[in-house]
Amino acid sequence: MTAQEKNRISVEIYGHTYKMVGTESTGHMRLVASIVDEKMREINSHNPSLDSAKLAVLTAVNSIHEFLLLKEQCEKLEEQLKQLKG
Numbered sequence: 001m002t003a004q005e006k007n008r009i010s011v012e013i014y015g016h017t018y019k020m021v022g023t024e025s026t027g028h029m030r031l032v033a034s035i036v037d038e039k040m041r042e043i044n045s046h047n048p049s050l051d052s053a054k055l056a057v058l059t060a061v062n063s064i065h066e067f068l069l070l071k072e073q074c075e076k077l078e079e080q081l082k083q084l085k086g
Contacts (some may be wrong), residue, residue, distance in 0.1 A: 014040045014052070039063060 009026050010017055011033035020029045040059045044050065050058065 013037045014044075014055070036063075 006021050006023055007026050007029065008019065008021050009029055010019055011030060012018075013033050013036050018033070020033065022029055036059065039062065040055055043058055043062065044055055047055070047058070
């Protein structure tokens with residue numbers, strides 16, 4: 001795929017259809033949408049009074065929190081690997 005080529009798909013997240021465009025595979029984009037949908041539904045099950053906007057923000061906050069934890073773990077593992085090689 002060249003830099004100009006992009007995949008376009010429609011996905012459903014929390015009952016709404018969104019068009020996604022990206023250079024990643026359609027399978028990857030569907031997986032991302034599926035995980036976002038799953039997280040929104042999970043958070044909604046614990047906080048049913050949240051409106052969609054607040055639910056989306058809370059989902060984003062939780063997702064970034066998880067990302068930062070994983071990034072920190074990855075950095076620690078990379079440092080341990082350097083020490084083992086060194």
